[in-house]
Structures are given as C-alpha cells and as structure tokens.
Amino acid sequence: MSKTVAFHLQKGGVGKTTISGTLACQSALEGHKTLVIDCDPQGNLSSWFLKDPPKYELSDVLQGRCYVGNAIVVAPELENLSILPTFGIGGTLKNYSETKLAEEPFILQDLVKEVSEEYEHIILDLSPGLGRLERSALIASDEIVTPMTPEVFSLDGLEIFIDELAKLKKNMRAAVKHNKIIINSYDERIRQHRDIFSAAESSGRFLVYRIPVDPLFRKAQEAGRIPQLYKVRGRGMKNATQQAIMDLDSCIWR
Ligand SMILES: Nc1ncnc2c1ncn2[C@@H]1O[C@H](COP(=O)(O)OP(=O)(O)OP(=O)(O)O)[C@@H](O)[C@H]1O
Numbered sequence: 001m002s003k004t005v006a007f008h009l010q011k012g013g014v015g016k017t018t019i020s021g022t023l024a025c026q027s028a029l030e031g032h033k034t035l036v037i038d039c040d041p042q043g044n045l046s047s048w049f050l051k052d053p054p055k056y057e058l059s060d061v062l063q064g065r066c067y068v069g070n071a072i073v074v075a076p077e078l079e080n081l082s083i084l085p086t087f088g089i090g091g092t093l094k095n096y097s098e099t100k101l102a103e104e105p106f107i108l109q110d111l112v113k114e115v116s117e118e119y120e121h122i123i124l125d126l127s128p129g130l131g132r133l134e135r136s137a138l139i140a141s142d143e144i145v146t147p148m149t150p151e152v153f154s155l156d157g158l159e160i161f162i163d164e165l166a167k168l169k170k171n172m173r174a175a176v177k178h179n180k181i182i183i184n185s186y187d188e189r190i191r192q193h194r195d196i197f198s199a200a201e202s203s204g205r206f207l208v209y210r211i212p213v214d215p216l217f218r219k220a221q222e223a224g225r226i227p228q229l230y231k232v233r234g235r236g237m238k239n240a241t242q243q244a245i246m247d248l249d250s251c252i253w254r
Pocket residue numbers: 011012013014015016017018019040044126127128184185186211212213214215217218219221
C-alpha cells in the first residue's frame with residue numbers, strides 16, 4: 001500500500017527540502033519505488049536532483065496541460081527515485097496557486113491518488129507558510145512530520161502549526177497523522193539544543209527524532225548529488241547522520 005508524507009512547518013529554512021530529499025533517497029536506496037512531488041514554487045528540490053529543466057512540471061499537470069506520467073522524471077543516480085518537478089523560474093506554480101487553486105482545493109489529493117498505484121512512498125516538499133498550496137498538500141498526505149531547528153522560538157512555531165493543522169483537519173475533514181517531530185541540525189555539544197530536545201520529548205505529545213548538523217547536506221545539494229552516495233575528499237555523511245536517516249526511514253514507512 002502506498003503512503004504519502006509531507007515534512008512541514010510554516011517556518012522557512014528548517015530543513016524541509018533537505019529532509020524530504022534525503023529520506024526520498026533513503027527510501028529509493030532501500031528498494032522502494034519513491035516519488036517526490038515538488039510543491040514548492042521555489043523548486044529547490046528539483047534543482048537539487050535534476051540538472052536540466054524538464055519539458056513539463058507540476059503546474060502543467062495541475063492545469064491539465066499534460067498527463068502526470070509525462071511530467072514525472074527519474075532521478076539520474078537512483079532508478080527508484082522519481083520526481084514530479086517544479087522550476088522556480090517563470091513562477092507558474094505560484095501563479096496557479098494564487099488563482100485557480102482556490103476552486104479546486106482537493107486537486108493534490110486527487111493527484112496523489114492517481115500516482116499511488118505506481119509508487120509505494122510519496123513525499124511532498126512544501127514551501128514555508130500555510131497558504132492555499134501548502135494546505136492542499138497537507139490534506140493530500142497520510143502523515144505530516146514536522147522538522148524544526150533547535151532555536152529559541154522553534155517550540156512556539158510548533159504550537160502555531162499544531163493549532164492551524166487542527167483547524168485545517170476539522171474544516172477539510174482530513175484524517176492526517178501528526179505525531180513525529182525532527183530536531184534538525186542538532187549538535188549534542190550545545191546546551192540549548194539538548195534543552196529543546198528534552199522539552200519536546202518531555203511534552204509527551206510527539207516522538208522526537210534528531211538529525212545532526214552535517215555540512216555534507218549543503219555540499220551534496222551544491223553538487224546536485226544524493227547525500228548518502230556523495231563524498232568530498234573521501235568523506236561522506238557522518239555515521240550519526242546516516243544512522244538518524246535510517247532510523248527515521250524505518251519509523252516513517254513501517
Ligand atoms: N542537518 C543539517 N546539517 C547542516 N545543514 C543543514 C541540515 N539540514 C539543512 N541544512 C542546510 O540548511 C539550509 C536550509 O535547508 P532547507 O533548504 O532544507 O530548508 P527548508 O525548510 O526547505 O527551506 P525553505 O523554507 O526555504 O523551503 C540548506 O543550506 C541546507 O543545506
């Protein structure tokens with residue numbers, strides 16, 4: 001059975017794209033047919049994995065300009081990883097979400113249903129915020145996992161998200177699971193990071209995961225490569241990062 005997951009918090013720069021992309025690679029490396037739908041008008045995930053802008057993108061599918069199968073592309077290094085891309089230049093997804101999406105809030109849910117026969121694991125990468133596009137993507141998901149950075153206001157941001165998500169689920173009658181958070185860019189040596197992790201865990205409301213701070217992520221993104229396979233001067237991802245990604249992968253898809 002297929003499962004769809006979105007990694008989301010309304011805050012920018014918390015690692016949504018890094019985690020979406022890395023977990024999609026992990027799922028594909030483990031042999032699962034995996035699709036990432038790039039729902040971010042900035043198109044960061046697409047430009048990370050794809051060198052050339054493909055002929056069609058997500059907004060073409062949403063506007064009926066092509067079949068979904070014509071827009072999906074296989075990632076160059078991983079045959080189990082496919083991407084339904086978005087290219088930021090031109091802003092077609094942004095235009096669509098500001099105009100026509102209001103009339104069809106369930107369009108992403110329908111799209112996910114359409115591809116779920118073919119892909120075991122589907123990941124949605126969203127832009128920051130909680131606008132129409134993000135809401136449509138959230139209700140298209142089976143599960144939302146929230147990444148956050150270990151900063152002073154991060155737990156406040158999480159409370160706002162929980163509140164907004166409850167309203168969205170009620171209004172749209174959506175049964176989306178939300179019981180996991182990820183403290184990203186975690187550094188055990190920093191007391192504030194340890195305190196935020198403890199506070200999140202002791203609330204008892206979430207399963208709390210940590211992804212270590214690891215410069216390999218940025219380097220792999222700059223090089224357009226799969227983080228798990230990329231090495232700089234013989235050095236790849238830290239062992240602790242690899243372990244955290246594998247643990248998260250097994251908890252999310254089991
Ligand atoms: N665990 C990590 N260790 C080190 N750097 C990280 C880590 N996670 C993310 N980064 C870096 O932080 C930056 C922001 O990450 P990312 O683009 O994934 O955030 P985002 O939430 O998707 O941002 P946006 O809200 O703009 O979509 C990137 O440069 C990325 O390489």
